[in-house]
Amino acid sequence: MLRIAPQLKRPARRPAPAPSTRRATAAVKRALLWVILFAMPARTAPLPRGAASASAESLAIQPHVHAALDWFARNLSWINDEQARLTAIPAPPFQEAERAAAMKAVLSAAGLQVRIDSAGNVIGELRGARERELVLLSAHLDTVFPPGTDVRVRREKSRLLAPGISDNGAGLAALVALARSLHAAHLRPQRTILFVANVGEEGEGNLRGMRALVDDSAGRLKAVLVLDGAGTDHVSTKALASRRLEVVVTGPGGHSWSDFGLPNPINALVRGSVRFISTRVSPGPRTTFNLGEIHGGTSVNSIPHEARLKVDIRSESPDEIVRLEVALRECIAAGVRDELQAATRPSPGKLEWRLNVLGSRPGGEGRPDSPLLAALRSADEFLGNESRLERSSTDANIPLSEGIDAISIGAGGAGGGAHSLQEWYDPEGREMGLKRALLTLLGVSGVVPEKTK
Numbered sequence: 001m002l003r004i005a006p007q008l009k010r011p012a013r014r015p016a017p018a019p020s021t022r023r024a025t026a027a028v029k030r031a032l033l034w035v036i037l038f039a040m041p042a043r044t045a046p047l048p049r050g051a052a053s054a055s056a057e058s059l060a061i062q063p064h065v066h067a068a069l070d071w072f073a074r075n076l077s078w079i080n081d082e083q084a085r086l087t088a089i090p091a092p093p094f095q096e097a098e099r100a101a102a103m104k105a106v107l108s109a110a111g112l113q114v115r116i117d118s119a120g121n122v123i124g125e126l127r128g129a130r131e132r133e134l135v136l137l138s139a140h141l142d143t144v145f146p147p148g149t150d151v152r153v154r155r156e157k158s159r160l161l162a163p164g165i166s167d168n169g170a171g172l173a174a175l176v177a178l179a180r181s182l183h184a185a186h187l188r189p190q191r192t193i194l195f196v197a198n199v200g201e202e203g204e205g206n207l208r209g210m211r212a213l214v215d216d217s218a219g220r221l222k223a224v225l226v227l228d229g230a231g232t233d234h235v236s237t238k239a240l241a242s243r244r245l246e247v248v249v250t251g252p253g254g255h256s257w258s259d260f261g262l263p264n265p266i267n268a269l270v271r272g273s274v275r276f277i278s279t280r281v282s283p284g285p286r287t288t289f290n291l292g293e294i295h296g297g298t299s300v301n302s303i304p305h306e307a308r309l310k311v312d313i314r315s316e317s318p319d320e321i322v323r324l325e326v327a328l329r330e331c332i333a334a335g336v337r338d339e340l341q342a343a344t345r346p347s348p349g350k351l352e353w354r355l356n357v358l359g360s361r362p363g364g365e366g367r368p369d370s371p372l373l374a375a376l377r378s379a380d381e382f383l384g385n386e387s388r389l390e391r392s393s394t395d396a397n398i399p400l401s402e403g404i405d406a407i408s409i410g411a412g413g414a415g416g417g418a419h420s421l422q423e424w425y426d427p428e429g430r431e432m433g434l435k436r437a438l439l440t441l442l443g444v445s446g447v448v449p450e451k452t453k
């Protein structure tokens, strides 16, 4: 995941009390809940039929939900170990199968019916009373790191260190922990919950795992809760649109000395790139571009026959993305023209260029009355957590672009150095993140009252 444009405005809520007051209020609330729990016959809160989600408070007083929430504190070191074990299995883009097999085993051990679909997604099903209505809880399997990267996990005091430990070792560990906690508590949801470890979130994976999941569950999918990275301080409700392009310039190639003066694809690409990087971008809607990779040539003393450039374009506005793609095409065409004009020898072959689309992530926004966001806010309120709304580029882009309720949140704890070899994760505070995710999930899935099971 990449969080791009934090929106500073907090969700509308009453003014936040000071942290100490907040802790005290939360403690009083918990104490009151225990009193209610023991003083009253078991009350149940099945999922309302309408759009509203069950509140975190009404969920937490149910014995099964309480047992599931309790499971986390007793299993924190097991969760750390699972995170380290899963992170140490390489999962480069398009090579997620080994980690997928490990996830299949661990989700099966959590009592789920598990299968791997044709895209490579691991899908563990917890059947609900309203079987055909689906709620999807997902964490992506893939990392940005190429094959051969050392992904062994080191521990320094409480910290875990490894490429991918947080993004998305933290999400995968949370997925497993939530499945185990519901299994241990014998909890049955109203709606069917799919626990999914999906492929293809990072880079050129182009969200293919989530695209397949949404395609395959057409019409049945009620909510998608994405777990990506660490933290409990944010919730992504808006999808940042992006487009990834590759420019390819080809030419005749030749000898650096004897063929000097022939048009050179690297020269053409550089000329075009220099034009493009001066393109003005709008500060609002926020728009960015990045020249991320450049390749070409075979030796220092050969005129290359090919040069390639990869460009990432993102914007809060789809129109700005189109504008920048048009600018890129014009600049490259001009760069090729300049290089041909500069050539001093008749070329035995043509200098040509083309543009390949590597990926296109649609944008989208959740509705303000989203039941999923209401469930998350209720969980935050119950747990005394503060979080801000964000726009980002995650697996939630796909359901959001199709009008399906979806948010992306962190899995708790703290992390840093995402997409770098120095990536780290600190499990301090993980329990709250897991409870937050569980209460949000159950808020939209609903829970079958104990006696009627």
Ligand SMILES: [Zn+2]
Binding pocket: 001, 002, 140, 167, 168, 201, 228, 229
């Ligand atoms: Zn991620």
